[in-house]
Amino acid sequence: MHIGTVVMGASDVPRAAAFWKAALGYVEREPLTDDWVVLVPAEGPGVGLALGRSESPVQEVPRVHLDLYTEEQDAEVARLLTLGAARAGWELYPDDPDFVVLADTEGNRFCVIDTAHG
Known part of the structure; x- marks a missing residue:
């Protein structure tokens, strides 16, 4: 067993996706929607980053x-x-x-x- 994808909440999924794609050099696994996207390393295998629409408040000291x-x-x-x-x-x-x-x-x-x- 291994970690395949880390999932984070975002109130603006397209904006968050643009940031993380530029930050990590990731690409969309499938086309993004306003509610969901999975980003994966452009250069091959590695941990993915999924962004799902969420209105939950951000944790000041995240778990x-x-x-x-x-x-x-x-x-x-x-x-x-x-x-x-x-x-x-x-x-x-x-x-x-x-x-x-x-x-x-x-x-x-x-x-x-x-x-x-x-």
Whole structure:
């Protein structure tokens, strides 16, 4: 058994899909609708990301979130901000953190992890 797809809620599925496609280099598995889309890696196998329409409020401290790994954290954070992400107010940072907390266009929080940290 393995994780095939992570599902996130979005009030505006097309807007969220545009952000995540640009952020991750993913493509639509089937054409998106206003209510649903599954995004998959353009370069082959990997974990998919599904976006389903939801009016549920965003959790300030989400029970589940994405961790995106990179060796170029500063550059990736800057790129994601230009795509529409926002820095999330996060008061739980440890000293010398290896992660930055951002929010996507829907307010869903995710972390950008610096794999070169340390």
